[in-house]
Structures are given as C-alpha cells and as structure tokens.
Amino acid sequence: MTDSKNAEISSDVSEALSSSEQQVKIAKSEKPPKGSIIMSGMRTTGRLHIGNYFGALKNWIELQNDYVGYYGCMDWHAMTTSYKSAKDVTADARDMYAEVLAFGLDPVKNVLFIQSQVPEHLELFSLFMMITPMGWAERVPTWKDAEADAKANDTHNIGRFTYPILQAADIAVYEASHVPIGHDQIAHLELSREVVRRFNHLYGGKLPEPKPVFTETPTLLGTDGRKMSKSYGNTFFLLQEEDELTKTLRATPTDPARVKRTDPGEPTKCPVYAFHKLFSPASDLPWVENGCRTAGIGCGDCKKKLGENINGLMAKPREKKKELLQSPDTLDSIIADGCQKARLKARETLDHVRSWTGFKSGPN
Ligand code: TRP
Numbered sequence: 001m002t003d004s005k006n007a008e009i010s011s012d013v014s015e016a017l018s019s020s021e022q023q024v025k026i027a028k029s030e031k032p033p034k035g036s037i038i039m040s041g042m043r044t045t046g047r048l049h050i051g052n053y054f055g056a057l058k059n060w061i062e063l064q065n066d067y068v069g070y071y072g073c074m075d076w077h078a079m080t081t082s083y084k085s086a087k088d089v090t091a092d093a094r095d096m097y098a099e100v101l102a103f104g105l106d107p108v109k110n111v112l113f114i115q116s117q118v119p120e121h122l123e124l125f126s127l128f129m130m131i132t133p134m135g136w137a138e139r140v141p142t143w144k145d146a147e148a149d150a151k152a153n154d155t156h157n158i159g160r161f162t163y164p165i166l167q168a169a170d171i172a173v174y175e176a177s178h179v180p181i182g183h184d185q186i187a188h189l190e191l192s193r194e195v196v197r198r199f200n201h202l203y204g205g206k207l208p209e210p211k212p213v214f215t216e217t218p219t220l221l222g223t224d225g226r227k228m229s230k231s232y233g234n235t236f237f238l239l240q241e242e243d244e245l246t247k248t249l250r251a252t253p254t255d256p257a258r259v260k261r262t263d264p265g266e267p268t269k270c271p272v273y274a275f276h277k278l279f280s281p282a283s284d285l286p287w288v289e290n291g292c293r294t295a296g297i298g299c300g301d302c303k304k305k306l307g308e309n310i311n312g313l314m315a316k317p318r319e320k321k322k323e324l325l326q327s328p329d330t331l332d333s334i335i336a337d338g339c340q341k342a343r344l345k346a347r348e349t350l351d352h353v354r355s356w357t358g359f360k361s362g363p364n
C-alpha cells in the first residue's frame with residue numbers, strides 16, 4: 001500500500017465528514033506539544049460503527065499529520081466480555097484493522113497494532129495490578145454501572161473488573177503522554193494517571209501521566225431513535241453494503257408526526273435528520289429541513305438522499321477494505337509490521353520499568 005493512496009482516502013472521507021458537521025461543536029482540549037507520543041485504542045467488537053468513527057478514528061486520522069500515534073485494536077479488552085467467543089474476537093481484530101486502514105489511518109506514519117500481539121501490555125498490567133488498591137478500581141463509575149449487567153450476562157469476571165488497569169498499561173507501555181478519547185473514557189484515564197503517579201512514586205519511575213485529548217462528539221441517535229448504544233443493538237455500521245444500508249435506513253423510524261405523506265414533520269425529532277447532519281453536505285440540510293416542515297418531501301425521499309450521500313462517502317473505504325481482504329498476505333504483513341514496531345517500543349519501556357523496579361530483564 002502506498003502512503004499517498006491512504007492519505008487520499010483519509011482526506012476525502014474525513015474532510016467530507018467534518019465539513020458536513022457544522023452544527024457539531026468540536027471542543028478540542030489543548031493541542032499536544034510537538035513530538036508528543038499519542039496512544040489510543042478501540043475494543044474489537046466487530047465492524048466499526050458510527051461511534052467508533054466519530055469518537056475515535058476520525059480524531060486519530062486528524063492527529064496523524066502532526067504526531068506519532070500508537071493505535072491498537074484492543075482484543076484483550078474485548079475478551080473481558082466476549083471470552084466465550086474468542087475466535088470471533090480474533091477475527092474481529094483483523095477486520096477492524098482492515099477498516100481503520102481503509103479509512104486512511106496510515107500504517108507508516110503511525111504504529112498500528114493488535115493488543116494481543118504485544119504481550120508487553122500484559123507484563124505491565126500485572127505490575128500495575130500489584131500497585132493498584134482494590135478501592136480505586138471499585139470506584140470507577142463504569143464498573144459500578146456495568147456490574148448488574150455483568151452479573152446477568154456471565155461476565156462478572158476479574159478481567160472485566162480490572163479493565164481500566166489494563167487500559168493504564170496500554171498507555172504507559174508506549175510512554176504516551178496524550179490519549180485521544182471520548183468523554184465516556186474520562187474516569188478510565190483518571191485511573192491511568194493515578195496508577196502511573198503511584199508507580200513513579202514507588203519506584204522513582206519516569207512514566208508520563210497521560211493527558212486526554214478530547215473532541216466533542218455529537219450525541220448519536222441510534223437507528224431506533226434511542227441513544228446510540230452497542231447494548232441496544234441500534235448502532236450503524238459504516239462499511240455496510242449498499243443493500244444492507246438501504247435496509248437499515250428503511251427500518252429507521254422518523255418523526256411520528258408524519259403519519260401521512262402530507263403531514264408536516266420536525267426534523268430535530270428524527271434520527272434520519274441526525275444522520276443527515278453527520279453525513280450529508282451542508283447544502284442538503286435546508287432541503288431536508290424545509291421539505292420536512294412543509295411536507296414538501298416524503299420520508300422516502302429524505303432517506304434516499306441520505307443513503308446516496310453515505311454511499312458516496314463510503315465507496316472508497318468500502319473498496320479499499322475489499323482490496324485488503326482479497327490480498328490477505330499484504331494485510332498480514334502490514335499487521336505484522338505494525339505489531340513488530342509496537343513491540344520494539346514496548347520492550348524498551350519494559351526495560352526501563354524493570355530497571356526502576358529492580359527486576360532483571362529477560363533474554364529477549
Ligand atoms: N476502553 C476504550 C474504549 O472502550 C478502548 C481502549 C482500550 C483504550 N485501551 C485503551 C482507549 C487505551 C485509549 C487508551 O473505547
């Protein structure tokens with residue numbers, strides 16, 4: 001894969017998507033200083049959905065022109081809940097890797113890895129577990145929120161409890177100073193900072209306390225009109241095929257006031273309009289707004305236009321993904337390369353960690 005080809009896809013899709021979002025405020029936190037190491041990851045739970053894109057990948061693609069980023073497909077994190085289907089987790093990691101490449105995350109400018117192929121994460125995770133008091137992990141709000149669900153779904157396991165400690169290790173193993181995350185990850189990053197601070201204090205270490213890089217992501221409505229959430233099964237996969245997309249859109253509810261074609265509607269009460277704001281060019285929005293409010297257009301027309309716009313944006317990444325999956329050797333070698341680079345850095349960090357703590361380094 002050539003650099004320029006990837007960059008081309010990246011600018012096409014991400015520019016089109018950001019220019020279409022004029023209503024969405026992008027509140028960026030302080031820009032990381034030049035030379036900062038950036039790290040982030042996504043749980044590998046299947047194909048990329050809108051939340052993955054607007055909450056993570058889009059920001060990584062924007063950052064790649066200025067910083068070296070370590071970005072991971074986090075399959076150990078996926079295993080905390082999907083341990084019964086380990087084979088799917090492995091396949092999902094590869095699929096996600098292909099999708100991030102297809103959207104233009106550059107494997108040359110960044111280090112792209114699959115978490116389970118960099119075992120150093122787990123060594124640092126073990127050490128971090130020794131120094132993290134139980135109370136810190138118990139206080140993480142995502143754990144409190146998830147506990148009932150975990151009990152009901154046979155995922156009330158120690159791995160899920162220690163999820164944020166593994167996340168702290170993910171970041172520290174690359175000595176990353178900045179982590180692009182969504183607001184839902186604040187508590188996890190706070191714990192990472194505390195664990196790193198305690199580590200440095202105990203052993204005289206010099207691991208950086210990671211800072212968040214926020215981008216305000218829009219509150220996304222799901223395809224059923226409720227808040228978008230993986231657990232509601234109402235997410236929206238980006239690289240679905242055209243006919244799949246048509247089906248998804250057909251099933252998406254609209255403003256209930258529009259019972260008959262002649263009934264006017266209110267776009268702000270409609271998930272289809274919310275998707276238009278994300279995917280359609282700004283010049284299409286007045287057509288939707290006026291057409292909806294005056295019953296000048298039908299919901300079918302409105303969905304058709306949205307489908308065309310999404311298909312237009314996704315055509316290149318869709319094709320790129322297909323190309324990657326059709327040449328598995330190329331994909332495998334990009335993955336192997338990325339994981340190799342990640343390991344080199346992680347090994348170096350662990351050498352420091354071992355020298356601070358007094359453990360001898362092993363033969364590799
Ligand atoms: N918990 C993150 C999520 O669900 C994924 C993740 C795992 C992560 N390790 C990380 C994010 C390290 C940032 C840094 O989205």
Ligand code: SF4
Pocket residue numbers: 254255258265266267270271272273288291292297298299300302303
């Ligand atoms: Fe929603 Fe569009 Fe129908 Fe209005 S016209 S209710 S915005 S689908």
